Amino acid sequence: MKGYQQLQAIAEGLHQHVGSQTDNAFFQQWLAQVDRALAETQTLAESLQKAHHWLLNIAACLRYPPSSYPQQNLEPVTSQIIETEMTALLERFQQQITNNRVLTALFEAVNDRWHRYGQDLLHCYDILGLPADNLHLESLFNHLRRHQRRINGRKSTKELRAFGQFQVLFLADSETALLEQMRRVPLTAYDKYRQRLAQAEAPRVFIHRLHRNPKTTVQLLLTRYLDRQAELSSSLSVSRPTPPSM
Numbered sequence: 045m046k047g048y049q050q051l052q053a054i055a056e057g058l059h060q061h062v063g064s065q066t067d068n069a070f071f072q073q074w075l076a077q078v079d080r081a082l083a084e085t086q087t088l089a090e091s092l093q094k095a096h097h098w099l100l101n102i103a104a105c106l107r108y109p110p111s112s113y114p115q116q117n118l119e120p121v122t123s124q125i126i127e128t129e130m131t132a133l134l135e136r137f138q139q140q141i142t143n144n145r146v147l148t149a150l151f152e153a154v155n156d157r158w159h160r161y162g163q164d165l166l167h168c169y170d171i172l173g174l175p176a177d178n179l180h181l182e183s184l185f186n187h188l189r190r191h192q193r194r195i196n197g198r199k200s201t202k203e204l205r206a207f208g209q210f211q212v213l214f215l216a217d218s219e220t221a222l223l224e225q226m227r228r229v230p231l232t233a234y235d236k237y238r239q240r241l242a243q244a245e246a247p248r249v250f251i252h253r254l255h256r257n258p259k260t261t262v263q264l265l266l267t268r269y270l271d272r273q274a275e276l277s278s279s280l281s282v283s284r285p286t287p288p289s290m
Contacts, residue, residue, distance in 0.1 A: 048089040050081075091146035097149070098137055102154060105129050106165075109170055110193075123166035130158065173228045180238060243271055 058075045107113040107121060134155055141147040169172045175181075189201045216222035253261045 046090065047087060048092075051078065051082055051085075054078055088146070091144055094144070095146050095150045098150065101133060104128075105133050106176070108176055119171055123169045126169055127162070127166060129163070134158065171229060171233060181215065254282050 055075075055078045058071070058078060061071070062075070103109075106126065134151075137147075137151050137154075141151055165176070168176045185204065188204055192201045192204060193199065216225070250261070
């Protein structure tokens with residue numbers, strides 16, 4: 045969009061000199077090339093402008109970035125409000141794409157991500173202190189990675205996967221401040237998301253155990269398999285009807 049707008053400004057400046065002393069064969073050829081480039085990209089530029097407009101509407105619906113929507117100046121926003129507004133916005137967006145390739149691509153991408161990750165995104169509107177993105181956290185961990193490489197001279201920073209969260213705790217000003225931040229999250233919500241985190245980490249934990257102690261891990265899997273097989277066999281025997289006696 046910026047390139048197209050710059051090209052428009054160049055064309056306006058050139059057209060102002062038509063008929064002046066600088067108007068010659070080279071000038072006319074240059075102006076013709078600029079006008080042709082504008083004509084060829086006009087449809088695409090208009091589509092991009094419409095897509096940018098819808099992208100701004102989506103960001104406004106999500107109240108993003110949060111710095112542009114201070115809470116003290118707005119009414120409280122809940123996940124239900126955001127979900128309702130976003131669903132209505134996507135419906136209007138779908139009605140206005142009208143076989144536009146750029147708008148169709150944007151709508152399909154936004155709609156797909158909303159249905160995949162929208163429910164996880166909505167938690168930030170109900171849990172106090174939960175940010176809408178992880179940009180600050182990513183910046184912090186990048187800083188920790190650079191520090192880790194600097195102090196040990198190694199390129200790998202795998203240690204941060206298991207111990208990075210403890211380094212984050214050291215950044216609190218005091219233990220009182222740390223406890224105050226932790227108490228902002230209800231205990232029931234913490235337990236719920238802690239279980240979800242454990243489920244998400246289960247594959248990585250299994251691979252870690254398999255590498256560190258393969259024999260014990262395999263034996264544990266076989267034990268669970270045998271227990272599950274016995275449980276299924278007992279349930280089938282209970283549900284199977286007894287044949288009538290002769």
